Amino acid sequence: MRDKLLDIYDKLLERYSNQHWWPAVTKEEVVIGAILTQNTSWANVEKAIENLKQQGICSFAGICNIDTEQLKTFIKPAGFFNQKAEYLKNTAEFFLENGSINGLKKQDAKTLREKFLKIKGIGKETADSILLYALDKPVFVVDAYTKRLIKRHNLSKNTDYDSIQRLFEENLEKDTALFNEFHALIVRNAKEFCTKKPQCRGCPLEGV
Numbered sequence: 001m002r003d004k005l006l007d008i009y010d011k012l013l014e015r016y017s018n019q020h021w022w023p024a025v026t027k028e029e030v031v032i033g034a035i036l037t038q039n040t041s042w043a044n045v046e047k048a049i050e051n052l053k054q055q056g057i058c059s060f061a062g063i064c065n066i067d068t069e070q071l072k073t074f075i076k077p078a079g080f081f082n083q084k085a086e087y088l089k090n091t092a093e094f095f096l097e098n099g100s101i102n103g104l105k106k107q108d109a110k111t112l113r114e115k116f117l118k119i120k121g122i123g124k125e126t127a128d129s130i131l132l133y134a135l136d137k138p139v140f141v142v143d144a145y146t147k148r149l150i151k152r153h154n155l156s157k158n159t160d161y162d163s164i165q166r167l168f169e170e171n172l173e174k175d176t177a178l179f180n181e182f183h184a185l186i187v188r189n190a191k192e193f194c195t196k197k198p199q200c201r202g203c204p205l206e207g208v
């Protein structure tokens with residue numbers, strides 16, 4: 001399995017090159033984006049982030065200090081703004097109470113993940129995105145695109161979140177840079193070829 005996964009990685013990297021994820025200026029912005037991106041496209045997240053930046057509140061302190069109703073209007077483009085405003089507030093408060101990015105980085109990934117999953121609004125994919133892309137922890141992020149790839153290439157009998165995550169984490173080095181790039185490449189390929197109706201012809205993973 002290790003060779004298979006590395007073959008997939010090499011073929012994707014060869015085709016697309018480095019994806020430079022996560023598309024954000026600060027680590028706080030990564031966390032905010034990870035929550036806003038739930039159930040919506042990145043294009044919508046970008047509009048919401050831009051609104052927050054224009055207001056000077058694209059930070060944990062900014063989110064905590066802004067009135068919730070006002071926050072909802074700024075993040076409206078990302079959808080589900082009532083819930084997401086609450087989730088952003090919960091998460092920003094948690095970070096500020098626990099030493100923010102640098103303070104939380106000192107804790108191990110397993111402990112952090114358990115704490116994140118207790119915050120209302122943070123599920124496994126969001127928790128792992130924050131761990132990997134904001135806190136530089138070697139945790140593999142599993143999303144719908146990853147599940148699709150695993151299913152279509154029959155790489156695992158079990159296709160639940162934890163089984164797929166273990167497949168990557170137990171067969172590859174626990175390496176932050178590798179996990180960062182691998183996930184970004186899977187997303188890129190899912191947008192280019194492995195769409196709802198797969199376009200296997202010309203896909204870098206054709207025949208893998």
Ligand code: SF4
Nearest residue numbers: 152194200203205206
């Ligand atoms: S488009 Fe086809 S070959 Fe490419 S990843 Fe999806 S299933 Fe595999």
